[in-house]
Amino acid sequence: MADSSELDLPRGVALAWGVSADPQRGPKREMSVEKIVDAAIEIADADGLGAVSMAAVATRLGYTPMSLYRYVSAKDDLMLLMQETATGLPPADVRDVEGWRERLRVIFRGMVDIYLRHSWMIDVPITGSPTTPNSSAWMDVMLEAVEGTPLSDEERIAVALLLTGQARWYGTVLAGYAATARATGLNPEQITAREAALYDGLISADEFPALRRAIDAGVFLSPADPFLFGFDRILDGLEAYIGRLAAGGARPAGADWATLDDADVAADKKYREAQRSVREAEKTLRAAQKHVRQTLREARERASRHPLG
Amino acid sequence: MADSSELDLPRGVALAWGVSADPQRGPKREMSVEKIVDAAIEIADADGLGAVSMAAVATRLGYTPMSLYRYVSAKDDLMLLMQETATGLPPADVRDVEGWRERLRVIFRGMVDIYLRHSWMIDVPITGSPTTPNSSAWMDVMLEAVEGTPLSDEERIAVALLLTGQARWYGTVLAGYAATARATGLNPEQITAREAALYDGLISADEFPALRRAIDAGVFLSPADPFLFGFDRILDGLEAYIGRLAAGGARPAGADWATLDDADVAADKKYREAQRSVREAEKTLRAAQKHVRQTLREARERASRHPLG
């Protein structure tokens, strides 16, 4: 470990590592960072991250809003600490599990559980990889899980990233459900049904043939969990790769992803305009169809009641 | 397609489908939804989604903030339209590409490009799957790409979800870079270097042995793109599965993910407390070590200069 004297830690990160001098003089502290963070988490669990305001947290603890700033230098730091606390430590029993495949599955399950418990986690704004103790512990346990494999160090990191991303994505969708549930008071089945109805009503066979066929096959009402399928495919892919390496197969060159150049970015607005005309044309096409004229009529009626429709 | 008379579309979704009656009487409109959305996107591209306020958009167009509300019923809707516009249509040439694997790669690349262009996309709050035309078009093209395979309808949706999630995750990390770049003015290499230094300074071999080893191997300074590795593994996994199906292999039963019950959630706070003691103990351990005492001393010095460290 390098000498840390040269580092100046981002404010919240230092708090997360518990590396902050406790004051020696002055009155006894009545609160603590932990209590504040716990209160904030409870609010977020119940009503989403949007409900976490300094005032709300303070009120819940019976203090005035400004008092929190003696413990947490800014709301950003509070959110980082919420994230870190809710992340917690990875399951302790991973080491007992036999085989990298099962170990990764246990870890993945652990991550998804976190998002299941704390759907607001997804809404915490990201600023670089979180160099906090608990996040590092998860990273560590993932790396350890694949230590018996012929994967290179870079590849192991890539695997950890792959799991993290997949869990996060699962969490994102779960959070979407949680948010609509909060907003509408509907239960998961009702939300699914409503979304299926929306799709069903909007997707025409001419414009979106493949999607339309899927809808007709009832996929949006299926109880099967698509994320589990995805996760199993990921494990399959790793297994195939590891198998190839073990069999002495050559490691393919790690391609470097071409970045966008400025011209691409500049072209984007024109591109959007071009797409707009395409879509405009499709819109006209749509409008020519009977059932869509119906939709339009409905929408106009609605718009007249409710100016911005 | 079912009769849409029963549906009441979420406000913004109707706008996205272009299903809103243009007013007939009254003065000519000076603005348009498109111009507003474009202005908002330009602001977000330059300074992030946080910089997009109604006032900022209006100012950029030379109007007063409230004028926007004649076109866009709320900021949420504006964001939905930004998302939809920036999403655009999938690449038109996917159909020309031979083989599902290459087709998926082209689509994936297209998605990542979007996040490369518009890193703020990740920050747009999600509320259910976006039933908008462009998003549907991407879904459609993904489903079409795997039409020649023996995958079931549910599985195809799962594949589309898998790609989307992976692209989003890539985008999340890209957005993190963009955000720190904006905040600090550093270029990507400098950001990587700074993060590597942070890790290097904080991760001890005792607490995070596997991670520490990875750091020493220099993985955080490697130029290889871990997301490409991950994506290739996903494709490998799909290939393996498709191969198995084609060879007449049985389809494994789609496991249903066990949801958390209330007891689990209630136990979470106690769990966090338990973890806190573990971490507290580890902290003490850390503090007993020489180099960490060093860190602490540094931190105290810093804290005395800068009260909340």
Next chain:
DNA sequence: ACACACTGTTTACACGATAAACAGTCCTAG
């Protein structure tokens, strides 16, 4: 021509984060 549906604007409000100045508390250096 005139009512009124519409335009963009003004004014106003309820929150949000947080800076600055406050009076009370209590450790520690003299």
Next chain:
DNA sequence: CTAGGACTGTTTATCGTGTAAACAGTGTGT
């Protein structure tokens, strides 16, 4: 053992949000 001052939680105030409501001007269908 007694200040001085570091520290506590509080009060007050500022600035930036999103958006409701009332406004005067405009142009179209009756």
